[in-house]
Amino acid sequence: MYYFIGIKGTGMAALASILHDEGNVVEGSDLPKHFFTQQPLDDRKIKIYDFDPANIRDNMNVIIGNAFGEDFPEVKAARENPTCKCWRYHEFLGYYLKKYHSICIAGSHGKTTTTGMCAAMLGHTHKIGYLIGDGTGYLSDQATDFVLEADEFRRHFLAYDPDYAVITNMDWDHVDYYKTNEDYIYAYQQFAERTRKAIIAWGEDPYTRGLKARVPIYYYGTEDNDDVQAVNVEETPQGMHFDVIVRGEKYGHFDLPFVGHHLLLNSLSVIMVGYLKGMSAREVEEGLSSFQGVKRRFKIEDMGDNIYIDDYAHHPTEVKITLQAARLRYPDRKIVAVFKPHRTGRVYHFVREFAEALMIADEVGVCEFTSIDDYDNGADIDITFLAKEIPGSHVFHETDEDARVLAAMAPAVYVFMSSKDIYPFKEKLKKLQYGQN
Numbered sequence: 251m252y253y254f255i256g257i258k259g260t261g262m263a264a265l266a267s268i269l270h271d272e273g274n275v276v277e278g279s280d281l282p283k284h285f286f287t288q289q290p291l292d293d294r295k296i297k298i299y300d301f302d303p304a305n306i307r308d309n310m311n312v313i314i315g316n317a318f319g320e321d322f323p324e325v326k327a328a329r330e331n332p333t334c335k336c337w338r339y340h341e342f343l344g345y346y347l348k349k350y351h352s353i354c355i356a357g358s359h360g361k362t363t364t365t366g367m368c369a370a371m372l373g374h375t376h377k378i379g380y381l382i383g384d385g386t387g388y389l390s391d392q393a394t395d396f397v398l399e400a401d402e403f404r405r406h407f408l409a410y411d412p413d414y415a416v417i418t419n420m421d422w423d424h425v426d427y428y429k430t431n432e433d434y435i436y437a438y439q440q441f442a443e444r445t446r447k448a449i450i451a452w453g454e455d456p457y458t459r460g461l462k463a464r465v466p467i468y469y470y471g472t473e474d475n476d477d478v479q480a481v482n483v484e485e486t487p488q489g490m491h492f493d494v495i496v497r498g499e500k501y502g503h504f505d506l507p508f509v510g511h512h513l514l515l516n517s518l519s520v521i522m523v524g525y526l527k528g529m530s531a532r533e534v535e536e537g538l539s540s541f542q543g544v545k546r547r548f549k550i551e552d553m554g555d556n557i558y559i560d561d562y563a564h565h566p567t568e569v570k571i572t573l574q575a576a577r578l579r580y581p582d583r584k585i586v587a588v589f590k591p592h593r594t595g596r597v598y599h600f601v602r603e604f605a606e607a608l609m610i611a612d613e614v615g616v617c618e619f620t621s622i623d624d625y626d627n628g629a630d631i632d633i634t635f636l637a638k639e640i641p642g643s644h645v646f647h648e649t650d651e652d653a654r655v656l657a658a659m660a661p662a663v664y665v666f667m668s669s670k671d672i673y674p675f676k677e678k679l680k681k682l683q684y685g686q687n
Contacts, residue, residue: 253306254278256315256325257298261339261399263287263634264387268379270294273391279305279324282559286673287385303327309584312336316403316449337458343381343398344409350379350396353523354410356441358402359568364418364516365399367541371520372397374537375529384547384562388593405425405437405587408444414526415445416519420457421567426626431683442467450478450522452515460638466524470518478522480514487579490514494531495523502531506538510548548575553684555661557583558676564592564669566603573610583663586656588646589609590668595626595635605639613659615644615652621670648675653682 252269254262257278267290270276271637277297277667291298299305301463302607303323306312312328328334353372355365362383369380369388379389380397400407400415404427420438428434435457442449442463451458453469453476461467470478475601481493490508494501506517517538524534543549551558557580563572569589576585587608591597597604608614618633637643646652656664656679666676 251275251310252276252313253310253328253367254313254315255301255318255322255328256280257291257296258285258287259315259317259339260287260383260385260407261343261401262313262315263291263380263385264383265339265343266291266296267294267387268381268389270296271387277305277660283671284658285671288386290387303563305333306334308333310334312473314338315480316340316406338406340401340406341411344411347396347398347410347412351394352410353395353397353414354400354407354412354445355398355416355418355519356400356402356407356438357416358421358423359565359571360418360512360516361401361416362562363513363543363547364416364519365397365548366543367516367538368416368519368523369397370541371524371529371534371537372527375533376527400441402434402437402441405440407441407555408437410441410607411444411446413447414523415441415449416523417442417449417451417455417461418516418519419452419460419567421455421565423565423596426593426600448526450519450526452519453477466532468522470522471515478518478525479681480518483514485509485511485578487581490517494518494662496522496525501525502535504538506529506533506535508541509579510571512571512575514615519630533621548572550678553680555665558680559663559665560668560673560676561665562669563589563667565596566600569604569667570607570610572667573665575606577610580663584613584659584661585611586613586615586659586662586664588615588617588656588664588666590670590672590675591615591619591624592621592631592669593624593626593638594629594631597633598626598629598631601636601639604636608640608643611665613644613662614640614642615656616640617646617648617668617672617675620648622672648672648674648678650678650682653678657682 258280279299306327378395379393383399422431449467451473468477480492
């Protein structure tokens with residue numbers, strides 16, 4: 251019997267789904283509010299309780315979410331029960347992966363989407379399992395391969411020993427833990443040293459070329475010195491077309507229904523996984539083309555006069571990429587950016603980068619910090635610290651009046667960005683404009 255403390259977390263919900271589908275009894279606890287990750291748990295009728303140390307019973311396998319410290323009452327109850335076996339989320343995954351051929355997708359940005367792409371591509375010809383950081387988990391019967399999103403948060407990805415590792419980029423983040431850029435890069439070096447067969451890394455990242463490993467490193471990108479190179483590239487508002495050269499030899503031509511240069515790069519890393527797994531270019535293209543996106547990554551709702559985009563962007567590089575993609579897709583429309591940050595330390599450290607990225611939009615609104623885990627020691631700021639760097643920006647508290655301010659900007663492409671629960675604010679705006687949720 252498995253019990254998840256914080257079962258609605260993105261990785262936790264995915265792992266709970268997988269263990270349930272294997273035939274295990276799965277339960278868990280979390281806050282009573284609704285999260286977008288909850289639907290697969292509800293579909294499986296997995297019991298979800300309010301937090302209470304009395305939930306912990308004898309002989310449970312307890313999996314502890316990353317947001318919960320050792321002093322959290324349920325965690326204490328589990329640790330103090332000698333009949334319970336306790337795992338941190340990443341610890342359990344490291345143990346679980348040992349029975350599969352594993353492909354771990356790491357990187358500061360793009361790892362969730364790339365994991366989803368890789369799962370779609372590889373699942374076209376292989377029996378697989380996958381765990382994506384949008385709350386999605388799946389395991390096919392007789393699975394031999396497993397695709398995992400590997401998070402660098404507090405070095406948790408060092409619990410894994412992947413056969414293949416993808417590193418999309420190494421852009422300093424989690425500044426509350428990684429006090430220097432050098433330490434952040436060193437964590438990826440440690441991850442590279444744990445990889446058993448091959449590493450696939452973005453060649454134009456300023457740090458990937460410095461990685462040392464005992465296995466081959468294949469660099470992907472659009473430059474001549476990349477091992478996996480996209481050439482004859484055509485990017486349009488409807489999709490992309492390009493040829494792929496692998497170490498001087500043409501692998502194949504690809505027509506993919508994705509928009510945005512970042513998705514071209516993500517695709518290249520996944521194409522190389524398929525190449526190393528012995529798949530034909532046609533098989534890879536068919537599998538990749540079946541990718542329908544992941545939750546809260548540039549999810550578009552077109553309602554005529556207005557378009558609503560929901561995205562998980564929470565780092566300035568991600569905000570920039572998301573708004574650039576919106577500009578490419580809707581070149582003649584007004585872009586309204588609504589950003590809700592997570593962690594005061596990240597905003598304090600990258601305030602200028604956030605401001606510059608957000609000013610790609612025509613109008614900018616920033617939402618106040620609302621979660622207890624937003625506040626980092628040494629970063630005693632509120633949202634005005636960012637707002638004052640963006641001339642003409644609005645500060646939102648996600649009220650009805652704030653929704654009316656946004657509605658007055660119509661017609662527009664509204665881009666809502668956050669790793670937190672910004673989506674209810676989007677629904678409030680839609681209800682005001684169209685009388686529906």
